[in-house]
Amino acid sequence: MSLKLSSRHHYILIITILAISAFTHLWNAAGFPDIFFDEAAYMHRTMHVLKGLGPEEGALYDHPFFGQIFLAGVLGAIGYPQSLHTLSDPSSISLLYLVPRIIMGILAVADTFLIYKIADKRYGKNAALISAVLFSVMPISWIFRRILLDSILLPFLLLSILAALYSRESKHNTLLVLLSGACLGLAIFTKIPAFTIMPLVGSLVFFYNRKRLKMLGLWLIPVIMIPLAWPVQSIESGHLSNWIYDVFYYQTHRTGGSDLYAISKTFVQMDPVLFWLAAAALVFAAIRRDHFIITWFVPFVVFLYLIGYNQYFYWIPVIPVMCIAAGVLIVKLSEKIPRKQIAKVCMVIVISGISVFGMANLVDIITTDMSSAQYAAISYVANDTKYTHNALVLAGPAYSWILDDVFHKKNVWVYYYALSAPLYPKTVFVSDPHFHFDLNLGKGLVNLYNSTHVVSAFDGSISRYDTSHYPYQNLYYTTEGNHIEIRVR
16 A cells, blocks of 8 residues: 655655754744753864864863864854854843754754655655654654754764665765765764664665675775774874773763663653654564664664663664654554555544644643743853952853853853862852752862852743643753852852
8 A cells, every 4th residue: 555646745745844844943942942061061162163272172082073063164154153243131142052053953854854765765755754754743853952962963874874775776876885984984973872873874885786895895984984083183182091091981981871771761751652653663673674774773772771871862863763663664554454545544644643742742842941041140140240240150061151252251160060179259150950960079169159149040931830741741851941040159
């Protein structure tokens, strides 16, 4: 059974899906979600590149540096941040996060199209349309709004897979194989776990080309050589020992994260429909011995299990294959219905029901305001009041890079948890939920914090929602703008 559409109707559908994807990933981008610690850290590193200070800041090698180079290249092309003419009011400050989040949203729309093309090439147009719809409207798609390395690497990863698929029987197979390798190399150069996709793409290149070993070797060259720029840079900087420690010990012995079971439970809380639908689809794929889906999903999840330290957004590289697997399952089940007309109606009803459910819950989430308190806190410190004038500012990256790189305030201490004693007679703390977590990192910081008093406080809107019930359980992961105190000593 095939739900046949004319070319005109097909184009209308995919354009509609992309328009929906643009809405779900771009609407209220500055207001939702909150400004997460990791997002701000990547923006801080991006500003380091934009100022011409090199690709790496310091000697911490937690991730490769292509992510900040990519962001700096795009933002620098539009004259960011000078072109925004930022004032010290909250609405103006919000633009500093709106612009990079728009870039993330555009990448997510590109992901939607690439998912469609991959599924179309492998499984046909029906599965492709369903996969793209699921990626666009299901509630967990809000995590693609964050300024994260996982969001940056995903289009490169998807393009690598697509180029490998199209290399089969192509007159330009050599160029496509090189493109596939270069894209995967850039994905790995953005964040190391992308290497888990190598078995999938490598097998496609090997089995889809006549000169198998030659093409595989050609593909491996950029896959390996591009990420090697990371250790080479550490050697040039004299930090090779730091690189070895961070990559081979620190990354596998980090504390404070969650295990695979915990982030799976988080996925269920955020998006139970997609999780269980994808789980059933993955089992179905295993029964059918669908090596494409299994080889994409399993190595990555095994890697997450082995490293132990995980966060909920680590699911990003496999959410596309979960959507594709679900699309294939729905199509295959509809084909079991003997009457074609009934099968068509059933498939349309199922997809429409899932889409309406997902979209309704996603809209409930993305129209909330989770970040205005953070912008207000930045504005308070930037306005140079009697409390903040000529003071040492201790604040997390969400605030510090703006105060330092945009408003050029002096004495902004980015890595506040390394402070053991006061350096200035006047000290300002920007104390948010993440800051409270970091207080446990040093007794000296606790003593300094205890000597302060509150001069202003800003509350977010999360208290208006019951985060114990769906879909507002998603808001439980957007709490860093919940309650912020400006404290002075």
